[in-house]
Amino acid sequence: MHGEYKVPGGKLVVVDLDVREGRLAEVCLSGDFFLEPPEALDNINRGLTGLPVTAGEAELAKAVADALPAEAELFGFSPEAVAVVVRRALA
Amino acid sequence: MSEGVRTQWRDYDWELIHEPPRQPLLHMALDAVITDEVGAGLRRPTLRIWEWAAPAVVIGRFQSLKNEVDPQGLQRYGIQLTRRVSGGGAMFIEPGNSITYSLSVPQALVAGMSFQASYEFLDSWVIKALHDLGIKAWYQPLNDISSEGGKIGGAAQARRGGAVLHHVTMSYDIDADKMVQVLRIGREKLSDKGTSSAKKRVDPLRTQTGLSREAIIERMLQTFASMCRVSPGTLGEATLHEAERQVREKFARPEWMNLVP
Numbered sequence: 001m002h003g004e005y006k007v008p009g010g011k012l013v014v015v016d017l018d019v020r021e022g023r024l025a026e027v028c029l030s031g032d033f034f035l036e037p038p039e040a041l042d043n044i045n046r047g048l049t050g051l052p053v054t055a056g057e058a059e060l061a062k063a064v065a066d067a068l069p070a071e072a073e074l075f076g077f078s079p080e081a082v083a084v085v086v087r088r089a090l091a
Numbered sequence: 092m093s094e095g096v097r098t099q100w101r102d103y104d105w106e107l108i109h110e111p112p113r114q115p116l117l118h119m120a121l122d123a124v125i126t127d128e129v130g131a132g133l134r135r136p137t138l139r140i141w142e143w144a145a146p147a148v149v150i151g152r153f154q155s156l157k158n159e160v161d162p163q164g165l166q167r168y169g170i171q172l173t174r175r176v177s178g179g180g181a182m183f184i185e186p187g188n189s190i191t192y193s194l195s196v197p198q199a200l201v202a203g204m205s206f207q208a209s210y211e212f213l214d215s216w217v218i219k220a221l222h223d224l225g226i227k228a229w230y231q232p233l234n235d236i237s238s239e240g241g242k243i244g245g246a247a248q249a250r251r252g253g254a255v256l257h258h259v260t261m262s263y264d265i266d267a268d269k270m271v272q273v274l275r276i277g278r279e280k281l282s283d284k285g286t287s288s289a290k291k292r293v294d295p296l297r298t299q300t301g302l303s304r305e306a307i308i309e310r311m312l313q314t315f316a317s318m319c320r321v322s323p324g325t326l327g328e329a330t331l332h333e334a335e336r337q338v339r340e341k342f343a344r345p346e347w348m349n350l351v352p
Contacts, residue, residue, distance in 0.1 A: 004279040004280075005279070006279050006280055009232070009233075010233065011178075011179075011180075011233065012180075012279065012280045014155060014158060016155070016158075028155070028351065028352065029153075030153055030154055030155035030158060030351045031153055031154065032151050032153070032154060032178065032179050032180035032181075032280075033153060033178055034177070034178035034179065034206065034234075034247070034248065035153060035178060036249075036250050037250075038152050038153070038176075038178075038249070041153055041351070073206065075178075075206040075207075075233065076178075076233050076234075
């Protein structure tokens with residue numbers, strides 16, 4: 001499954017993912033956003049993996065925020081934007 | 092945001108590196124190596140003007156290879172595929188049709204600034220140079236240099252230890268028909284840009300100024316030199332060897348290209 005979301009005034013956020021037994025799998029976030037440190041992309045993907053497909057935007061956004069290291073900085077997107085694109089992929 | 096005491100452009104003796112054309116993969120590595128040298132205090136803060144030895148597609152650190160690039164288009168035109176260390180969007184470069192530069196600066200120069208403020212600050216001299224050339228250019232958040240005719244260029248940053256890499260590609264000329272054959276530019280990306288076509292988005296410097304690429308670079312360097320002390324430097328053998336090693340062990344490898352498949 002594939003979703004795209006252009007953050008208003010921000011960057012493009014894209015997600016490719018599978019669903020296995022009702023849960024998110026093989027989550028691969030991409031886009032032309034900026035993220036420091038760059039390795040935090042793996043944290044986001046891991047933080048979403050295993051969540052139920054019924055998870056709403058608030059739950060998805062919280063999972064992303066919780067998965068990020070304390071020093072992470074996002075520019076052009078946000079945990080909420082990631083939640084939007086995941087819901088789009090699942091729709 | 093970075094903390095600490097903020098320095099200014101004129102607090103440093105800047106190094107200018109403007110050497111003959113290099114292969115696209117080596118450019119990717121040179122940005123990393125030079126910025127790390129500046130961060131380690133081994134090199135002065137550096138402005139590097141790029142000359143390209145071959146056509147290239149450069150995708151951002153977080154972009155999906157298959158979503159951004161048309162492999163058949165690359166093959167058709169013999170274009171080198173590369174992934175850079177910074178985020179941001181894909182670009183299509185042909186030698187002589189772009190003006191690319193990198194600033195490798197100590198973190199202290201942007202201490203306390205938001206990312207947004209630091210992008211605008213590090214390109215303020217370029218906006219001034221464009222004004223001097225008669226172009227009504229401005230900084231378009233988050234990371235574009237824009238003009239009345241359309242987008243001129245885009246910036247990207249990567250924070251590496253004690254230094255910031257800020258690099259920019261401006262379009263001098265563009266083969267838009269070829270660009271849309273090598274890059275996949277989706278409708279969603281353009282959804283808030285006020286245009287439905289990637290081909291119409293860019294207005295290159297050649298048509299806006301009527302000047303040669305070299306003349307524009309010359310003017311940019313004059314503007315930079317009016318802001319701070321700057322003198323020519325060289326890459327040096329050690330830097331070149333380290334960059335070549337990183338090309339072999341990282342930038343040319345499928346693992347790096349497929350980092351985000």
